[in-house]
Amino acid sequence: MSEEDPAALSKRLASLEARVRALEDQAAVLRLVCSWGPAVDSGDSEAASGLWDERGVLESDLSRLEGPAAVAAMVQSAGQQALIRQGCAHVQTAPIVDIVGDDAVVTTYSQVFLHGEEAHEVWRVSANRWECRKTPAGWRLTRRVNRVIDGSSAPRELLANALSGDASERRPGPPH
């Protein structure tokens, strides 16, 4: 079978289609993760909760939120509304993406900048593990673990986890 045999061409094409799908998935999960900041900083509780899977869990030292309704309530809370009135920016940087089938893990550093008199303050810098699932409606967040980088071991373990091979090897033992 030559390289120009229709069956061989079809096979090459199928392989390439899978690789393009992988690149598109990578772009889609990055967009998902980068949508969190604009949603919470604009106070758009519907958009923020819409990023989450029905069983999604957001876990940090500040709170543990279960499900989109809890996410929406957090955005509408007095605490988040006070940050918004002050001027806040929840920023994701330096993503490492691992995708296995319909599951993705994105590890990022996040910064929360707050508006001050003369300059902006860096309120929190954290390590983040974002778990995502491809649903019929698109990629959705299933879990986020946020650990402030404060010298404790939890954020270090989360970051080290991003380096240890592919996502499949890392399951089912996420960092705590």
Next chain:
Amino acid sequence: MSEEDPAALSKRLASLEARVRALEDQAAVLRLVCSWGPAVDSGDSEAASGLWDERGVLESDLSRLEGPAAVAAMVQSAGQQALIRQGCAHVQTAPIVDIVGDDAVVTTYSQVFLHGEEAHEVWRVSANRWECRKTPAGWRLTRRVNRVIDGSSAPRELLANALSGDASERRPGPPH
């Protein structure tokens, strides 16, 4: 017509070519937007103005620049030269990219870091809407709206806009 029929193969290939072009466009507009910092921080007024379309407009609370020559003049201005001598870094983070045909919108958070005695200061954190157009010479900036995140509504509206579906739905009503 089977999957291995030459006409079917050609059709699959055309579909894949369009998807690859979309991924390449996404990489190209991100490069365009990420080139702004190196251009203004190195004082390269030619490179900075070269990122812009002839009718490009840069709009912020600091200034309103129309066209590449005005961008070049800003880079050469006493104010920007003073920032460069102090040491400045104009950084883009957390991009959300929407492309429809030859038009693209990239929403980012930008930070301007300034060098200080002991550490760097976060002078400004802003929400940004970058509009880009694909020209025969490549992607060029057609409009940038920069809104400092200071608790006012303008940056919030700009960020919320990035979440509301695809770029086509958002036109022609950009944030003000």
Next chain:
Amino acid sequence: MSEEDPAALSKRLASLEARVRALEDQAAVLRLVCSWGPAVDSGDSEAASGLWDERGVLESDLSRLEGPAAVAAMVQSAGQQALIRQGCAHVQTAPIVDIVGDDAVVTTYSQVFLHGEEAHEVWRVSANRWECRKTPAGWRLTRRVNRVIDGSSAPRELLANALSGDASERRPGPPH
């Protein structure tokens, strides 16, 4: 030869395969560069040194490290361990990627955030040139030049270099 001729299809496919490989390479080198922070901030000296080619060189105002063993020693050093105990985040932002064959250059802004009492401090903001090589084992770092943005000319030259066309034109004269 029509568009649906098997030989023509094979040629279109080969062209597309090369473009997809270029996009995959771009994702791979970004992952490589974004792995540096998690490696040094978690104190994983094996992971940090594993990112480097045998002849890799890391050059900054703080040190000049030659080879993976020197990188591992730096991660284990008292200075880096003190930063880790305090809580440090080495973050890359706004990458510009140039790939020519098996060589890549990624220009970034890096920030080092340190944990403090009330907030995080921005200790260092730098311009970075990351040179990478595709080896049989994957992409590896061959050289990193880190220049603190402090008003001096070195970081400006490094940043300007990222704007001057493609990577091939820039060789063999890297910034110093």
